[in-house]
Amino acid sequence: MKLVILGLLMEGDKHPYEMQQVMQERHMEHYIKLAKGSLYYAVERLLKLEHIAVREVVKDQTRPDKTIYYITEKGKKAFQELLKKQFQAETNYYHPMYTALAFIHLWDSDMITKILKERIEHTKFQLEMLERVYQLYGIGAPHGSVSIMENAHELCKVELTWLEKLHQDAQDGLFRK
Incomplete structure (x- = not known):
């Protein structure tokens, strides 16, 4: 602050x-x-x-x-x-889902598939919001702010790809005991 x-x-x-x-x-x-x-x-x-x-x-x-x-x-x-x-500053990146993934094999696979699908939809919504924010505020913004928007957009795209792979893995039954 x-x-x-x-x-x-x-x-x-x-x-x-x-x-x-x-x-x-x-x-x-x-x-x-x-x-x-x-x-x-x-x-x-x-x-x-x-x-x-x-x-x-x-x-x-x-x-x-x-x-x-x-x-x-x-x-x-x-x-x-x-x-x-x-x-x-250096940091380790801890995704909130990492703890759950460590024990995903103990959970119901239908529930995992459903939750991952919801997460994918939410991430798609976030991606759309980031694109709208960029269209509204990115043009003419200070370059540092534009860099933040670009990074957030790229991270969201990577997140979406990862979630879609996890979802496919869940559908393929790869998380079963």
Whole structure:
């Protein structure tokens, strides 16, 4: 969340609600693990670390005060470090189905076939959604965002191929005891 906040402030001063709006407009919840309710907590942490500071507090009689933040020089350095860490971060990929596949031979083959078929249909729907999002937001988007969309699309296509093979294996009875 810190990297997202600092990145958004690198683009310009914002109130936390504006940050939330930009995250929604860019559909970040689809490609970044964002904990609900952590935005304001992270803003407070960044403020204490002096990575961000208050630009102004906008007062309005009909609404609560609106605090606008900007990124400090210290924050810009922290942003660069966080970017570096993200690019260097290694991870193991654990698919949610891997645990189930380890014990698939113990389950009813008709149920497996049915569930895999449902999963295939859902993945096809996701693929269509990704294609629509790209058509709506990909053209003219920053190249980094386009790269994310392309990667998500390719991963979804690979997932679909894998699920279709699993489904065929289930139909062929390969998961039986």
